[in-house]
């Protein structure tokens with residue numbers, strides 16, 4: 105099972121190298137070795153794909169026909185046809201056996217052993233609970249015990265994640281969380297509580313459970329939910345008045361794809377990013393841009409079904425509104441109020457995006473962002489609405505994320521270690537890029553913490569008095585994670601503080617529906633949404 109020990113997926117501030125044991129002298133040396141190892145693994149893991157992909161692009165011809173999706177998935181209809189004979193008990197038994205055999209043998213038992221040897225009595229207790237969770241679910245008395253064990257594990261691990269400065273500093277924590285969530289979802293399903301069962305799975309997926317591991321559980325639940333919704337929908341289908349009300353209300357959910365006219369929102373493009381013409385070939389892209397690590401705007405593709413379908417947010421809401429998603433709420437530089445939340449997609453749409461659509465956005469509006477999330481691992485049906493862009497490493501990629509948010513989301517200037525094909529689905533975004541050769545002018549922050557998404561919130565030399573509070577420092581460290589972020593606000597640089605930045609050369613572009621750009625690894629980029637917006641990135 106390749107998952108074990110791999111720090112994969114969106115990090116929920118889970119992974120960190122720091123720990124409470126840090127002050128203990130005898131562990132210092134071990135930590136240093138661990139740190140070097142992690143940095144090495146991080147470096148190899150981050151740089152290898154790009155090197156490998158340069159070779160891949162060089163050796164492989166472009167795919168002639170493009171029907172590759174980011175997740176292999178068959179549609180609900182195909183699935184329904186296959187499952188005429190579908191018996192719930194059998195399906196449940198299969199999933200239970202998956203936990204008790206495949207997952208237990210692959211990493212579950214090893215996880216119990218590791219937790220058991222921990223000095224912390226609370227962690228030891230997790231081990232005992234997990235052993236119960238991995239045993240066959242036979243007698244009904246055991247079901248109740250098992251459910252309690254799952255809930256205790258999840259509560260304890262959630263507390264560690266939220267309250268401890270080190271987060272989940274052991275892979276076993278995440279593994280235990282995933283196994284407890286999968287098992288609890290089956291317990292909830294047995295009780296007939298489908299919604300709570302799905303919430304268990306969503307939370308596990310958000311916190312790093314690989315999509316393919318949770319998929320059979322999600323599919324069973326989707327099937328059961330479709331069946332029970334089918335009955336309810338039929339019962340209410342006569343209510344014409346109700347339908348009309350819904351139609352009027354839902355108009356508020358359509359994103360118009362109009363670029364705001366206000367110059368205070370939309371910057372003037374003084375240094376436009378180079379653009380390939382619409383007939384550009386894959387070979388031209390490879391020779392002139394990819395091989396030279398040169399960012400470029402690629403030919404647009406408005407024919408992707410997602411471009412039209414998704415701008416009506418009712419599409420998301422009606423089909424997947426109850427599914428949980430991770431949100432970043434608040435302005436990126438508002439350390440006190442910025443937070444991460446898990447909410448149902450419909451809450452995000454109704455309470456955050458819809459008001460912004462009506463207001464058409466202004467600089468002070470409320471900001472929230474479903475950022476850098478592998479939503480298609482969680483809801484693979486959505487991946488049927490687009491294909492992997494042909495520019496993307498001959499159809500291969502490492503990770504595909506969605507970026508869905510209000511207007512005025514800001515991703516500060518940073519660079520990544522993956523090549524990136526970044527595409528706009530609906531709404532508009534302003535992107536400013538700088539070549540790697542400008543790094544000397546970018547005032548890179550020196551973060552030594554590792555998470556995937558992170559920000560430099562305040563300059564080190566800005567700190568005083570209250571700002572040094574422990575909680576704020578921890579928050580700041582988490583968000584200033586990879587040391588790949590510029591300390592400069594590239595739209596309003598303080599040149600007294602960062603004089604060298606004046607020597608950096610920006611390349612600007614405004615992306616609208618169907619537009620794509622290529623961002624080579626280590627190219628600095630800053631992104632601000634100008635409207636309610638949805639983008640995808642394909643990292644390779």
Ligand SMILES: O=C(O)CCC(=O)C(=O)O
Nearest residue numbers: 507515524526631639641
């Ligand atoms: O769209 C955004 O806000 C940021 C995108 C980004 O940083 C990326 O794709 O690497």
